[in-house]
Amino acid sequence: MNSQCILLFSSPAKYVSEATAAQWTALVSEARQQALLGSIYFLLKDLELLTTVPQAVQAHLQTGFHYAEKQKNTLLQEMLELEQVFQGTEYPCILVKGVGYRLSNLAFARGRIFSDIDLLIPHSAFADALSRLLDSGYLETGMSDYDRRYYIQWSHQHPPLTHFLRGANIDLHHHIFPVASNSGLAIEPMIVNSTKLVDSVFSVPSLPYLLVHASVHLFYQEETHKLVKDLCDLKQLYQECIETHSPEQILAACKSMHAEAAVYYALDTLRWLFSLDIDADLLQRLAQFSSAYRRWQMQFLLKHLLSASPLHQFAHFGWFVRGHLLKMGIVTLIYHSVAKFWESRKIKQQQSETQQQLDAATKPKDAE
């Protein structure tokens, strides 16, 4: 295992006492890339290990803490704006993923960095929510016609919206998984099992449902650049969930959303990757929904993705294809791949021309 972050999250005390200078260097680089510096800051602080870390490393963890605090303030400001936007709505407005963790005051969310506000709205109210956001200055920016069509036809969300002044990003979802897939995941139970935040129009799903969502996200994703972060998050989310909820409650959430398999693969991954103690009965009851091949495939790809193995690049490709196949099925995937190939060629050509024009305009002297 070459991922220093996973080693640290697996066994913080052991890591802190044994890590070499080279490991600390690699840890800080990886944690900066994965936006985990703030999470590690709080993890070590809670365990009273922070002061035992080398001073130079502490300084970078402190930087992560500052960014997370800054983002918390920005988020709260934006939420006040969004309260106005959704004032008077009678449908559920549900905050999921990072913003959901943060606003339900989960301990592990204190150091987390996230890039957008994920809002889940029932399909029947989606058009109203979208028009409210558009009317308030959250606009679609810089997306090709094909990508826009992809979002609207096949995915589970509207193209990302960005506030024209404040730059805040919103992902407006009507499901947690692409409609083009055959996953059969049910979204209603997650909506029903959400609790309103105090003095707010927004709700947050209960912890077991947040866990199901994060598991589905991990199991079905095709991107690899934030994989380590997602895994470390999921580990902490499970630990926090199992402290306050029984395995039966987690099982009930999985069953109601038809997400048993995804949660099994996710928890099984946490077990072998972090040597995490997962409730054996829960794992066993979920196992019947899994496939031995998928389990092997996931472990195989993750092992090579998280190490400097000769199959590292292959694993990237494998993870990408696997994620897309789960999301859209083979026919849609072939169509999508061909369309993206042509489009990316066109965009590259355009970008290269624009860049050359820009370079010509800024060279040689724009500063005295």
Place this chain on the structure above:
Amino acid sequence: MPVKVFDLRLSPFTFRVSTSHPPLFQQLQQLYPPSTLTEINLDNFIDFEVAYDKPTLALSSALAFHLGDKHFRFAEKHSLLPTFEWGLNWCVGNYQSQYLCIHAAVLEKNGFSVVLPAPPGSGKSTLCAMLMFAGWRLLSDEHCLIDLEDGMIVPCVRPISLKNKSIQVVNHLYPHIDVCHITPDTHKGTIGYVTPSKLSWQQSTIKVKPHLVVFPRYDKDQTLLAREQLTQHEMFMQLAENSFNYSVLGALGFETMAKFVMANTGYRISYNNGADAIAMLEELCR
């Protein structure tokens, strides 16, 4: 593709550089003393692992400066060194908040510090180089780092970068000084470097107390040296505007900046003769 990996051990930040352009190491030897530019040593913690490589499969010879997956910018072959130096600035400006960081030059003489924040074109680097030639110790030409705990200024010694006419000015006034790696046609114009004085390198870990903040402006039409004292709130706002991470630090940034402003006296000066400006700064630091 030949790859050279080396350490650049500066204070307070250390860099490990991996590059597909090995001559970069020799070029940097002209700017940094041997004690700072070394083969890699895995026993040392490194703050920033940077890559300066030709991207795989890229057709052009441009190198890309990266910190992890964060891309800074591409450099054409003729401007490799300036882009590398800007890349280091970018790391310090964007990926640390252990210090409040202001875009400013800092120098010190007899225990008195002067911070020179200014937009490009104001003559900051020229004045900074002239002060160093007049015996002042250089703490930085680019980053005024303020310790969040004790409010002291932390040195971040690196070569002074001179732009365009400044190079001619320094060459003319100080013919014995070598402005090296003069690079024309960068996106900032012509760039050249002056190495820090021996004293500056020797004392590169010694912090200094805040004393004076001066916003300089070179104005060739200004016949007399003009000096105007700044109110504390003017100084505060201008420093905040010139800071890289004031807003990231939130309340802590505000408190640190407030203490810093209260520990300083601030001026705005206009000059057309560097020697006059230096004489004034010497007077204010007595």
